[in-house]
Amino acid sequence: MIELKGMKCLITGASRGIGLAIAIRLAKEGVMLSLCASSAESFSGVRHLFDEDSTYFLSGDLMKRKTPGELVKTAAEKMGGIDTVINNAGIAFAKAFEKTDAREWDSVMKLNARAPFLVCRESLEHLRKSRFPSIINISSVVGIKGYENQSAYSASKHALAGFTKAMAREVQKDGIRVHIISPGGVATEMVAGTRPDLDSSVLIKPDEIADIVWYLLTRRGNAVLEEVNLRRDANTPFK
Secondary structure, eight states: OOOOOTEEEEEEEOOSSHHHHHHHHHHTOOOOEEEEEEOOOGTTTGGGGTTSSSEEEEEEESSSHHHHHHHHHHHHHHHHHHHHEEEOOOOOOOOOGGGGHHHHHHHHHHIIIIIIHHHHHHHHHHHOSSSOOOEEEEGGGGGOOTTTTTTHHHHHHHHHHHHHHHHHHHGGTTTTEEEEEEESSSHHHHHHHHHHTTGGSBOOOHHHHHHHHHHHHHHOOOOOOEEEOOTTTTSSOOO
């Protein structure tokens, strides 16, 4: 195990849900944070949860081509480098594929697949200088399986998974560890919007995913846990 205190971490989609839970967990470990969200107002209700001497609140539209690079540059300047990148920002919607238009498809792809690619690419120069560099991409069970009325979302998460696996091979020589977490239903606003049929009481809690992130970052032995697939306890095992 390694200590996380003083580590410099960039997290996208960090103002709520999984991203916020991860940020809170890492803040408790003394990690310096650059938290990214679509707008500065997104952080208005959560700023008090963090030490503002070691937390930077950044905002920008990750669907725009230049924003990922700008956020990475700002984060590196404010923290004095980057040790860990956590790509969590994402969107989803429920709609039959034949009723999904090209604009909706492109929006999901831009945020869920292109943005992580650009964030990772622009972070490389900083990660290569780190002693314990890591990238964690937050995917979904839909990146492993296909669900009806989620074709665009599923395609974007399959794309993220494929990118993650290929990237991991390319950056292994730099000592950068790459992980992907693919949870089933999580108790977030996004899941509530796309799967209102799910009982929120049996959904995975964001804090549970935050604990897994902590586990991945603190383990730097000879074993590497590359992919973490999670199901709800109430769901069928090995389905």
